Amino acid sequence: MVEEKMKIALRLLSSSVTILLITGLICSCKQQSSERKKLEDPMKKIDKRIQGEVFGRMPDGRDVELYTLVNADGLRARIITYGAIVVSLEVPDRYGKLADITLGYDRLEEYVMNPSYLGAIVGRYANRIGKGRFILNGVEYQLATNNGENHLHGGIKGFNKVIWDAEPFEQDQAAGLKLSYLSKDGEEGYPGNLSCMVTYTLFDNNEFEINYSAKSDKPTPINMTHHSYFNLAGQGNGDILGHELTLHADKYTPVDEGLIPTGEIRNLRNSPMDFMSPKTIGADIDQVKGGYDHNYVLASGGGTLALAARVYEPSTGRVMEVHTSEPGIQFYTGNFLDGSITGKSGKVYHKHTGFCLETQHFPDSPNKPQFPSVILNPGETYSHKTVHKFYTR
Numbered sequence: 218m219v220e221e222k223m224k225i226a227l228r229l230l231s232s233s234v235t236i237l238l239i240t241g242l243i244c245s246c247k248q249q250s251s252e253r254k255k256l257e258d259p260m261k262k263i264d265k266r267i268q269g270e271v272f273g274r275m276p277d278g279r280d281v282e283l284y285t286l287v288n289a290d291g292l293r294a295r296i297i298t299y300g301a302i303v304v305s306l307e308v309p310d311r312y313g314k315l316a317d318i319t320l321g322y323d324r325l326e327e328y329v330m331n332p333s334y335l336g337a338i339v340g341r342y343a344n345r346i347g348k349g350r351f352i353l354n355g356v357e358y359q360l361a362t363n364n365g366e367n368h369l370h371g372g373i374k375g376f377n378k379v380i381w382d383a384e385p386f387e388q389d390q391a392a393g394l395k396l397s398y399l400s401k402d403g404e405e406g407y408p409g410n411l412s413c414m415v416t417y418t419l420f421d422n423n424e425f426e427i428n429y430s431a432k433s434d435k436p437t438p439i440n441m442t443h444h445s446y447f448n449l450a451g452q453g454n455g456d457i458l459g460h461e462l463t464l465h466a467d468k469y470t471p472v473d474e475g476l477i478p479t480g481e482i483r484n485l486r487n488s489p490m491d492f493m494s495p496k497t498i499g500a501d502i503d504q505v506k507g508g509y510d511h512n513y514v515l516a517s518g519g520g521t522l523a524l525a526a527r528v529y530e531p532s533t534g535r536v537m538e539v540h541t542s543e544p545g546i547q548f549y550t551g552n553f554l555d556g557s558i559t560g561k562s563g564k565v566y567h568k569h570t571g572f573c574l575e576t577q578h579f580p581d582s583p584n585k586p587q588f589p590s591v592i593l594n595p596g597e598t599y600s601h602k603t604v605h606k607f608y609t610r
């Protein structure tokens with residue numbers, strides 16, 4: 218435990234090392250000694266923008282770290298190294314009052330279960346692959362199946378269930394956390410050693426950015442996303458049916474009973490699926506069997522960062538925009554939340570008490586040649602950027 222605390226402190230300090238070296242050259246001895254004092258006292262609040270601590274201990278004895286990023290406006294993101302999970306995101310309302318707008322748990326033991334993927338990074342392939350099977354370059358691969366006969370969110374032990382290496386950093390008007398993980402050849406049935414990185418950056422202009430990158434030594438499908446459930450009125454504060462949503466997508470990928478896309482790309486204008494103009498999430502939800510759980514085909518087509526969605530919560534004035542470089546977004550209204558989860562501060566998560574906007578490639582793409590390709594080849598770099606921008610109205 219003590220060793221682990223020192224490790225976190227040293228990582229935090231390494232981001233300040235360059236500054237310390239330059240300062241050392243130009244400062245007086247007195248100033249140098251005060252810098253040294255920080256090194257001798259590493260668990261103190263070293264910098265207001267980033268703090269690190271131990272969040273909990275895994276059953277196998279490994280410690281899980283928690284990093285807190287704070288920006289100039291008081292926004293605060295807390296991230297743990299288990300599952301690269303965002304455990305909370307505190308954002309001001311129109312009067313400047315902060316509330317935690319993501320669903321989650323208080324304790325590591327609960328995140329180790331986490332059947333709904335609250336706050337997690339999911340991969341290697343987010344969303345579903347039919348029967349967990351696909352053919353790549355003439356070889357058939359069988360992935361772990363964990364959702365009936367299908368593969369969901371990377372399988373039995375996906376990226377949401379592994380410990381990531383963390384490296385905090387600071388840059389001009391931002392603080393961030395770089396998380397890396399090596400997914401070994403054959404993990405959950407996937408081919409190739411995949412070295413992946415997820416970087417969370419909190420900017421002073423109230424943008425929370427997630428950058429994903431990966432490289433593989435064999436061709437492999439990849440589709441990583443972030444699985445926070447948002448409630449802009451504050452987690453545990455009622456349902457999300459009154460939130461007003463705009464989704465810049467005029468098509469979606471219809472699914473079968475097992476939520477596997479049929480392969481069709483369907484026009485959604487003037488249907489209950491249509492959010493091209495602002496509409497409350499609850500307006501037509503009763504006309505969508507089970508609630509929204511669909512991949513929307515973004516008008517931008519992906520490739521460059523573009524506005525995908527805007528959500529407005531009238532009682533608090535909070536607005537969240539989602540910009541992404543991905544071609545699709547899974548809009549999920551927490552249909553499977555059934556009151557069986559007691560989350561942070563004892564809040565019970567009932568149906569529709571949170572929504573997800575998971576930026577992604579389309580589900581089951583490895584079996585749908587008509588969808589944009591998800592195959593990463595050796596020598597190529599997978600990259601995906603999503604920005605959550607917060608303001609009030």
Ligand code: BGC
Pocket residue numbers: 332333334344476510511547549553573575
């Ligand atoms: C999927 C849902 C699934 C949920 C699990 C979402 O991304 O679209 O179908 O039940 O994740 O938490």
